[in-house]
Amino acid sequence: xxxxxxxxxxxxxxGEDYLPGDGVRRxxxxxxxxxxxxxxxxxxxxxxxxxxxxxxxxxxxIVIGRVIDITFNxxxxxxxxxxxxFLPIIECPRxxxxxxxxxxxxxxxxxxxxxxxxxxxxxxxxxxxxxxGKLEKGMIIAVNSNKVPRVIGKEGSMINLIKEKSxxxxxxxxxxxxxxxxxxxEDELFSEKAIKxxxxxxxxxxxxxxTKEWLEEKKK
Amino acid sequence: MSYTKRLDGRKFDELREMKAIVGIVPNAxxxxxxxxxxxxxxxxxxxxxxLHPQHLQDPRRGILRCNYDxxxxxxxxxxxxxxxxxxxxxxxxxQWALSEIVNLEEFPNTVVDVHISxxxxxxxxxxxxxxxxxxxLAHAGIPMKEIVSSVxxxxxxxxxxxxxxxxxxxxxxxxxxxxxxxxxxxxxxKIALFQLDxxxxxxxxxxxxxxxxxxxxxxxxxxxxxxxxxx
Numbered sequence: 001x002x003x004x005x006x007x008x009x010x011x012x013x014x015g016e017d018y019l020p021g022d023g024v025r026r027x028x029x030x031x032x033x034x035x036x037x038x039x040x041x042x043x044x045x046x047x048x049x050x051x052x053x054x055x056x057x058x059x060x061x062i063v064i065g066r067v068i069d070i071t072f073n074x075x076x077x078x079x080x081x082x083x084x085x086f087l088p089i090i091e092c093p094r095x096x097x098x099x100x101x102x103x104x105x106x107x108x109x110x111x112x113x114x115x116x117x118x119x120x121x122x123x124x125x126x127x128x129x130x131x132x133g134k135l136e137k138g139m140i141i142a143v144n145s146n147k148v149p150r151v152i153g154k155e156g157s158m159i160n161l162i163k164e165k166s167x168x169x170x171x172x173x174x175x176x177x178x179x180x181x182x183x184x185x186e187d188e189l190f191s192e193k194a195i196k197x198x199x200x201x202x203x204x205x206x207x208x209x210x211t212k213e214w215l216e217e218k219k220k
Numbered sequence: 221m222s223y224t225k226r227l228d229g230r231k232f233d234e235l236r237e238m239k240a241i242v243g244i245v246p247n248a249x250x251x252x253x254x255x256x257x258x259x260x261x262x263x264x265x266x267x268x269x270x271l272h273p274q275h276l277q278d279p280r281r282g283i284l285r286c287n288y289d290x291x292x293x294x295x296x297x298x299x300x301x302x303x304x305x306x307x308x309x310x311x312x313x314x315q316w317a318l319s320e321i322v323n324l325e326e327f328p329n330t331v332v333d334v335h336i337s338x339x340x341x342x343x344x345x346x347x348x349x350x351x352x353x354x355x356x357l358a359h360a361g362i363p364m365k366e367i368v369s370s371v372x373x374x375x376x377x378x379x380x381x382x383x384x385x386x387x388x389x390x391x392x393x394x395x396x397x398x399x400x401x402x403x404x405x406x407x408x409x410k411i412a413l414f415q416l417d418x419x420x421x422x423x424x425x426x427x428x429x430x431x432x433x434x435x436x437x438x439x440x441x442x443x444x445x446x447x448x449x450x451x
Contacts, residue, residue, distance in 0.1 A: 005447070005448045005450070007367060007443075008364035008365065009365060034363050034365065035361055035362070036358040036447060037361070052250060053249055082267065082268040082270065082327055121328070
């Protein structure tokens with residue numbers, strides 16, 4: 001498996017043996033990049049992993065968003081994507097007064113939800129699932145959504161490390177918004193610093209180990 | 221007395237020193253700086269995002285909006301800030317050149333905003349702007365067919381020169397100066413921008429296009445390096 005930075009219009013590889021995946025198109029015998037990113041060749045499949053740009057929702061993603069409007073059957077949510085998201089009341093597992101939706105989540109409130117469906121125009125969200133719902137207290141920071149896999153680490157190794165060392169509750173939205181809640185503001189600011197440490201070093205090998213050292217040094 | 225030696229001592233097919241940096245505007249989704257010598261342009265890309273007012277939305281594809289602006293301190297005599305007839309024209313031709321390369325069918329009803337600011341002007345600003353914008357669009361992760369590279373060709377008296385500067389643009393001896401900004405698509409070799417200010421014979425115009433194609437290859441190389449260098 002090889003990885004390389006490619007730019008739009010660049011030939012990644014030639015040959016009939018390969019199949020074009022995300023961000024790759026075929027032009028005659030050549031596979032050409034259709035966007036900027038890391039080209040990854042795994043087996044026969046060639047695809048591009050984005051390095052930058054806005055968050056594009058995918059089904060099943062956990063996202064953090066802000067309520068920006070209340071309609072008769074649900075909430076409009078801004079999830080930092082090209083389109084607005086909508087959370088209908090039938091996707092809310094809790095019982096509440098459907099004539100006063102503001103009681104459950106008012107304009108400006110932050111919620112954590114799952115992407116249920118992506119339509120041609122807009123995104124549907126659901127709150128059915130563990131840990132989903134309105135976010136109370138704590139603080140929210142924003143990172144680039146393409147750095148989220150780094151913040152989470154392999155099977156959550158990085159985020160668990162930060163949670164443990166900073167004694168904070170952390171929810172990482174796939175859209176790059178991260179919710180932090182600790183005992184004190186200092187704990188929250190510390191975990192924010194740790195996350196910034198991770199996102200500012202996107203190309204470092206063995207980052208989990210380095211973060212561990214950094215956290216232990218700063219903790220003193 | 222014909223134009224035998226360039227005013228700044230460059231060869232006739234030599235560009236000014238180019239500089240390209242990707243990712244210089246932290247708050248933008250994609251950004252880049254491109255410079256031809258003293259001409260410096262920065263481009264910031266925002267989006268795709270929902271387009272308002274709604275009647276401008278296209279349900280088949282996303283649209284591209286360009287805004288070119290010369291900052292008031294970019295020229296020796298302070299420029300009055302705000303849009304002018306000239307900046308409207310350049311915004312429009314830049315938009316046409318860039319819409320050849322972006323592919324926004326995946327994002328219907330959205331807009332991608334490109335803001336080009338000229339920090340320092342010494343001719344060829346629209347070319348520097350297009351080069352910077354192409355880099356910024358790629359950096360913003362917009363689906364693109366290829367990269368566009370742009371350069372201005374001049375006819376000073378009777379000589380074809382590459383990458384005109386202000387001094388040459390104002391050359392008045394002999395046949396005077398003609399300025400031809402051009403933009404080439406790097407992969408398909410198509411022309412995405414062609415403007416002509418002045419007069420030129422058809423035969424010489426062919427030489428000018430040939431010179432532009434060669435110069436754009438050099439520009440493309442700089443652009444490629446800048447994008448690959450992102451860390």
